Amino acid sequence: MKLKIRKGKEAGILAVFLAISLVIALSSPVFLRIDNLFDIIKSNIVLGIMAIAMLPIILTGGIDVSVASIIAAVTVIIGNFMIGVSSNIFAVFVVGCASGAVLGLINGLLVAKLKIPPIVATLGTMSIIIGVVLYVTNGTWITGIPQNFINFGRTDLFAVSVREGEPIGLPIQFVFLFGAAVLMWFVLRHTLVGRGVYAMGGSVVSAERIGYDLDKITIFIYTFEGFLIGLAGSVHTSIMRQVDPGAFSGFELHVIAAVVLGGASVLGGYGSVFGTLLGVALFAVLNNGLILMHIPVFWQKIVVGVVLIASISVDILQKRYSESRMTRVDIEPVEG
Amino acid sequence: MPTNKLSAFIRKKEFILLVIFVLVFALMSALAPRQFLRPFNIQSMAFQLPEFGILAIAMMIVIVSGGINLSITYTATLSSIVAAVAISSMGQAGVADWKVILLGIVIALATSLAAGAINGFVVAYVGVTPMLVTLGTMTLFEGVSLNITKGGAISGFPDSFLWLGNATIIGIPVPMVIFVAIVLASWYLMGRSRFGFSVYMIGCNPRATMFSGINVKRVLMGVYLFSAVLCALSGLIMSSRYNSAKESYGSSYLLQSIAAAVLGGTDIAGGYGSLSGTILAVMILQVITSGTNIIGINPYLTNIIMGAILIFVLALNYLSSRRESRKLV
Numbered sequence: 001m002k003l004k005i006r007k008g009k010e011a012g013i014l015a016v017f018l019a020i021s022l023v024i025a026l027s028s029p030v031f032l033r034i035d036n037l038f039d040i041i042k043s044n045i046v047l048g049i050m051a052i053a054m055l056p057i058i059l060t061g062g063i064d065v066s067v068a069s070i071i072a073a074v075t076v077i078i079g080n081f082m083i084g085v086s087s088n089i090f091a092v093f094v095v096g097c098a099s100g101a102v103l104g105l106i107n108g109l110l111v112a113k114l115k116i117p118p119i120v121a122t123l124g125t126m127s128i129i130i131g132v133v134l135y136v137t138n139g140t141w142i143t144g145i146p147q148n149f150i151n152f153g154r155t156d157l158f159a160v161s162v163r164e165g166e167p168i169g170l171p172i173q174f175v176f177l178f179g180a181a182v183l184m185w186f187v188l189r190h191t192l193v194g195r196g197v198y199a200m201g202g203s204v205v206s207a208e209r210i211g212y213d214l215d216k217i218t219i220f221i222y223t224f225e226g227f228l229i230g231l232a233g234s235v236h237t238s239i240m241r242q243v244d245p246g247a248f249s250g251f252e253l254h255v256i257a258a259v260v261l262g263g264a265s266v267l268g269g270y271g272s273v274f275g276t277l278l279g280v281a282l283f284a285v286l287n288n289g290l291i292l293m294h295i296p297v298f299w300q301k302i303v304v305g306v307v308l309i310a311s312i313s314v315d316i317l318q319k320r321y322s323e324s325r326m327t328r329v330d331i332e333p334v335e336g
Numbered sequence: 337m338p339t340n341k342l343s344a345f346i347r348k349k350e351f352i353l354l355v356i357f358v359l360v361f362a363l364m365s366a367l368a369p370r371q372f373l374r375p376f377n378i379q380s381m382a383f384q385l386p387e388f389g390i391l392a393i394a395m396m397i398v399i400v401s402g403g404i405n406l407s408i409t410y411t412a413t414l415s416s417i418v419a420a421v422a423i424s425s426m427g428q429a430g431v432a433d434w435k436v437i438l439l440g441i442v443i444a445l446a447t448s449l450a451a452g453a454i455n456g457f458v459v460a461y462v463g464v465t466p467m468l469v470t471l472g473t474m475t476l477f478e479g480v481s482l483n484i485t486k487g488g489a490i491s492g493f494p495d496s497f498l499w500l501g502n503a504t505i506i507g508i509p510v511p512m513v514i515f516v517a518i519v520l521a522s523w524y525l526m527g528r529s530r531f532g533f534s535v536y537m538i539g540c541n542p543r544a545t546m547f548s549g550i551n552v553k554r555v556l557m558g559v560y561l562f563s564a565v566l567c568a569l570s571g572l573i574m575s576s577r578y579n580s581a582k583e584s585y586g587s588s589y590l591l592q593s594i595a596a597a598v599l600g601g602t603d604i605a606g607g608y609g610s611l612s613g614t615i616l617a618v619m620i621l622q623v624i625t626s627g628t629n630i631i632g633i634n635p636y637l638t639n640i641i642m643g644a645i646l647i648f649v650l651a652l653n654y655l656s657s658r659r660e661s662r663k664l665v
Contacts, residue, residue, distance in 0.1 A: 063467075065591065110647065110651075114650070114651045114654050114655075115654045116647065116650045116651065116654065117604045117605065117650075119404075119594070119604060120594075120595075120598045120604055120646065120650055121647065121650070123591055123594060123595055123598075123643075123646065124595075124643045124644070124646040124647035124650070125643065125647070126591070126643070127591075127595070127639045127640070127642050127643030127646065128639070128640050128643035128644060128647075129643075130639060131636050131637065131638070131639030131640035131641075131643060132636075132640060134636040134639070135634055135636040135637055135640065138636075250587075253406070253471060253474070256471065257471055257472075257475070260468055260471070265465075266465050266467055266468060267465060296483075298479065298482040298483045298486065298487070299479065299483065300479070301475050301476070301478050301479030301482060302475075302476055302479030302480060302483065303479075304475050304479070305472050305473065305474070305475035305476030305477075305478075305479055306472075306476060308468070308471065308472035308475065309458060309464075309469065309472035309473065309476065312464050312465075312468050312469070312472070313458060313462045313464055316462055316463050316464050317462065320463070
């Protein structure tokens with residue numbers, strides 16, 4: 001029974017996604033052009049990886065508002081690393097992921113060991129991390145990223161030539177989004193920690209009684225989140241080819257919105273990688289479609305806000321409706 | 337016995353905050369005695385504090401009810417933008433100043449009530465988690481504001497509107513007078529009225545509150561309406577102080593107001609929170625901001641200090657509560 005509802009939730013988001021895509025495709029022929037589709041993907045890879053990173057935190061009923069400051073810190077660190085130490089691509093990614101993981105670990109320790117509520121702990125670390133980043137960089141951009149990293153960022157897979165201009169293909173950064181998604185799916189579905197995450201979101205008390213070490217799970221998911229944000233930071237730098245320490249201000253709410261739009265419950269215990277990717281895709285298509293349909297940029301926020309409120313409200317109302325039907329079914333046999 | 341009362345007060349969260357406030361104030365005074373203690377600086381702090389203080393109270397009340405309101409800053413700017421459009425267009429039409437301003441305030445309050453009603457309706461009657469609702473309305477209000485301003489700022493107020501944010505009454509800034517009035521009203525509402533008591537109860541346990549015969553939905557609606565009205569007042573002060581209205585004004589206050597509420601001892605899970613703690617926290621943050629500014633410390637360092645204080649105080653709360661519970665065992 002529960003599985004059916006779950007499938008229904010993701011199917012609902014998929015239906016909305018397809019419906020919106022259809023409307024946009026019908027009103028703008030550019031939408032389905034291969035270069036536009038690749039553009040949409042390229043500009044949302046970072047959001048996608050960040051949303052996947054945030055998912056387990058939300059699954060446990062927590063939240064992380066420091067993600068934007070962590071990715072800003074990571075981009076600054078690898079920017080300096082590339083220019084000052086080595087521009088070896090593998091080394092850059094290792095440094096990015098490691099520094100993200102360390103920052104995530106700090107969050108994890110604050111939440112698990114000092115029992116500071118996640119939103120408050122990450123609010124504090126956000127303030128500190130972004131403060132340090134801006135203090136060190138003074139807000140100035142880092143340019144002069146080594147050429148080999150820029151070339152790596154420009155690599156396309158399955159390049160196709162489009163009539164006008166240079167060939168276009170699936171950006172290489174997509175591999176990282178795909179990898180992050182598969183990795184997270186595997187961790188959540190097939191490992192003890194992953195099952196613990198869902199158990200914790202369902203009920204902290206029961207999860208503890210079953211024997212899950214909640215502190216360890218908490219520390220793990222924040223560190224893992226930091227690791228993936230580090231990946232996102234490296235990917236972001238390879239796309240933008242420069243580092244802007246202030247580029248991510250306000251991005252944390254964007255990430256949370258995408259995860260939530262993808263069907264994850266902020267109360268914890270419910271959500272999936274597939275749903276999160278759908279949430280990101282919905283955002284991506286919505287933003288792209290509004291631009292293609294020449295709707296003034298000021299309307300975009302309104303549309304996004306309304307879609308967000310409506311989708312969550314419908315979800316709640318649907319759940320209440322199905323629950324009321326379930327009770328009716330229970331009563332009938334008693335009467336008969 | 338007074339000694340008992342005193343020792344009880346010392347163990348309270350507010351006492352820690354008071355100590356921190358005194359320490360920070362003393363530190364700033366010691367580091368920049370000439371500039372920091374100047375009447376001009378004290379007065380300018382009193383000008384800056386209310387707009388943020390009001391938002392922090394607006395946030396605290398919602399947190400006490402077990403929710404959170406991420407839309408406060410955009411509720412503030414949306415109401416002030418709608419009012420600004422009315423004020424500047426009426427001002428050009430030659431309507432008397434006092435009528436214009438009065439009508440402007442009424443329009444701002446009405447706009448905020450509409451905004452608060454959306455939040456309250458979806459939270460209380462539809463039953464969506466407050467964080468999500470207000471995340472959505474935050475984006476929505478920002479979008480509506482942007483649609484009105486087209487990304488710019490609205491200005492052209494009559495001079496008398498500027499009184500609200502810039503004038504003084506016997507040396508006390510008008511915003512401060514408004515702030516004190518709001519604090520008294522909130523203190524009465526939260527500490528002395530049936531409504532306030534219900535809010536604390538709902539924050540502890542909404543189901544039990546419902547079974548004890550309180551209309552939870554109506555109280556929650558009231559919480560979001562009250563929060564929105566406070567936002568409108570803060571928005572009016574901001575637009576009067578900056579002599580314009582823009583959607584991004586005060587957007588940095590959002591996470592700061594959560595920090596202030598929590599620093600002030602409010603339980604993020606709801607059910608506990610004190611007005612005096614929140615105000616003390618706001619004062620601490622204000623002294624740090626102004627003080628570091630005067631001393632000439634890099635403003636980015638202020639972020640670091642505030643974050644560190646937030647984590648430090650919460651860690652202290654946890655450690656002291658653990659010691660208390662060990663004593664009980």
